[in-house]
Amino acid sequence: IPLLLLLKHSKTQQLNPPPGPPKLPIIGNMHQLGHSRHRSLSNLSKKYGPAMVLQLGRVPFLVVSSAETAKEVLKTQDLNFCTRPAVLTLKRLSYDFLDVAFSPHSEYWREMRKIFALELMGAKRVHSFGPIRGEEVANMVDSISKSCSSPMRPVNLTEELFSLTARVICRTAFGKSYHGKEFDRGKFLEGVYEAMAIMGSFSASDFFPSSWAASAVDVITGLRGRLERCFLSFDKFYQRVIDEHLERAESKGEHGQEEDIIDVLVGIMKRDESSPIHITADHIKALLMNIFMAGMSTSAVAMVWTMTELARKPELMKKAQDEIRGKVGNKGKVEESDLEQLLYLKMVVKESLRLHPPGALLPPRECVNHCKVNGYDISPGTRVVVNVWAIGTNPEHWENPEEFWPERFENSSIDYRGQHFELLPFGAGRRICPGITMGMLNVELAIANLLYCFEWKLPSGMNVEDIDMEEGTGIALRKKSPLFLVPSKFNCSSMGVS
Numbered sequence: 245i246p247l248l249l250l251l252k253h254s255k256t257q258q259l260n261p262p263p264g265p266p267k268l269p270i271i272g273n274m275h276q277l278g279h280s281r282h283r284s285l286s287n288l289s290k291k292y293g294p295a296m297v298l299q300l301g302r303v304p305f306l307v308v309s310s311a312e313t314a315k316e317v318l319k320t321q322d323l324n325f326c327t328r329p330a331v332l333t334l335k336r337l338s339y340d341f342l343d344v345a346f347s348p349h350s351e352y353w354r355e356m357r358k359i360f361a362l363e364l365m366g367a368k369r370v371h372s373f374g375p376i377r378g379e380e381v382a383n384m385v386d387s388i389s390k391s392c393s394s395p396m397r398p399v400n401l402t403e404e405l406f407s408l409t410a411r412v413i414c415r416t417a418f419g420k421s422y423h424g425k426e427f428d429r430g431k432f433l434e435g436v437y438e439a440m441a442i443m444g445s446f447s448a449s450d451f452f453p454s455s456w457a458a459s460a461v462d463v464i465t466g467l468r469g470r471l472e473r474c475f476l477s478f479d480k481f482y483q484r485v486i487d488e489h490l491e492r493a494e495s496k497g498e499h500g501q502e503e504d505i506i507d508v509l510v511g512i513m514k515r516d517e518s519s520p521i522h523i524t525a526d527h528i529k530a531l532l533m534n535i536f537m538a539g540m541s542t543s544a545v546a547m548v549w550t551m552t553e554l555a556r557k558p559e560l561m562k563k564a565q566d567e568i569r570g571k572v573g574n575k576g577k578v579e580e581s582d583l584e585q586l587l588y589l590k591m592v593v594k595e596s597l598r599l600h601p602p603g604a605l606l607p608p609r610e611c612v613n614h615c616k617v618n619g620y621d622i623s624p625g626t627r628v629v630v631n632v633w634a635i636g637t638n639p640e641h642w643e644n645p646e647e648f649w650p651e652r653f654e655n656s657s658i659d660y661r662g663q664h665f666e667l668l669p670f671g672a673g674r675r676i677c678p679g680i681t682m683g684m685l686n687v688e689l690a691i692a693n694l695l696y697c698f699e700w701k702l703p704s705g706m707n708v709e710d711i712d713m714e715e716g717t718g719i720a721l722r723k724k725s726p727l728f729l730v731p732s733k734f735n736c737s738s739m740g741v742s
């Protein structure tokens with residue numbers, strides 16, 4: 245035994261772990277995370293480097309803060325880092341990891357991801373949901389137009405944009421005719437926010453795995469109870485919607501409407517004998533959880549930050565409006581087919597995603613095999629967090645990184661689809677977001693119509709410096725306080741096409 249201990253000791257001595265701040269007993273570096281995790285971690289990385297290690301409770305975390313190191317982890321060694329840790333809160337909400345987003349890397353995940361990326365989020369399917377996006381954006385424009393009748397009345401744009409994405413995603417997932425009973429629209433949205441708050445909250449069991457004391461802490465803080473209530477209300481609701489879709493499929497076969505996401509999944513469930521995975525109601529529920537949690541607030545958060553940055557720079561807003569109005573002319577609305585030619589608008593959205601990535605820290609990955617990153621040894625079981633916000637504002641990659649300056653992309657090929665590691669709002673590698681096309685269509689169409697249909701001013705007495713840029717807490721990096729702006733209707737009929 246002493247010989248074995250000696251061997252083990254000499255082996256650990258040879259390891260070269262990444263640098264990191266000194267840690268306290270038991271909690272490690274937890275006290276250094278602060279209110280704004282991406283900013284605290286970014287500050288620490290300025291001292292300890294782009295690959296630094298932190299100990300949170302019993303769990304070691306590798307924090308990545310430069311494009312080069314992100315490329316190493318997300319591309320060169322992706323296979324070693326593309327599993328997700330088995331986090332307890334996510335286990336319940338993902339039906340024991342039957343989903344895509346939190347399921348560990350395995351043959352099962354590959355099959356489910358294929359279904360998600362090709363059958364639910366493939367280009368053809370996403371475009372088939374175009375009429376839903378168009379109608380719901382028009383409803384938002386109508387709702388805002390009503391406010392224009394009282395001059396200088398501010399509109400809560402945060403509320404309008406969250407409600408827009410909720411309507412689009414609900415209709416895409418559940419279909420046009422669906423009206424909830426247990427979970428009406430307002431309550432459903434509350435449920436989604438509660439689930440996201442739970443996912444973003446501190447669970448002692450995740451940092452002290454297999455500890456009875458940590459489980460007790462989660463019971464005492466009420467986290468376990470909240471999680472169970474949240475899970476049960478979603479479960480009951482999803483079951484009813486799935487049953488309705490099954491009945492509809494039995495009774496009518498073809499019902500003549502455009503297929504919604506549950507129709508597609510119910511179809512796979514029925515034809516599925518030869519497929520490697522037998523899809524059940526629980527698989528459908530787990531995927532619905534992903535669609536609501538990963539798809540809804542990310543798009544809305546991106547829209548709010550884009551309008552906030554434009555409100556702070558009226559000259560850029562005017563430039564974007566001139567482009568849109570010049571290209572779209574007097575059609576009365578921007579359609580999805582117009583978006584391709586709105587190059588400045590695309591740069592504006594890209595710049596907003598650089599400065600305010602909704603996923604400021606990528607969802608954690610876990611190292612599977614011992615390996616080296618930047619010459620440092622990384623042990624299996626180490627969780628890996630990529631600080632997308634720190635990379636997007638790293639002065640080594642970006643000129644004047646704090647400035648909102650869409651023109652920086654004018655002669656640049658940098659794009660957000662996982663090939664340019666200085667810009668990672670959708671992540672990269674095998675785990676890259678499979679909802680990019682749908683997310684970007686939601687964001688660009690909404691912003692284009694807001695800019696085309698209205699002139700926007702700040703509420704009276706307010707200056708651009710007064711716009712509150714504080715970030716909220718939670719799983720998506722949202723603007724903390726709602727954005728209020730004053731709209732006035734723009735006369736689109738006066739426009740010609742340039």
Ligand code: HEM
Binds near residue numbers: 672
């Ligand atoms: C602007 C909108 C969106 C943003 C900024 C965004 C961002 C992200 C990010 C950063 C990740 C993690 C990627 C990684 O770990 O490397 C992710 C994963 C994911 N996203 Fe999105 N997303 C958006 C829209 C959507 C939409 C509309 C859907 C589907 C309806 C979706 C579904 C997913 C799923 C299922 C995953 C997990 C992928 C996996 O682990 O294999 N996202 N997203």
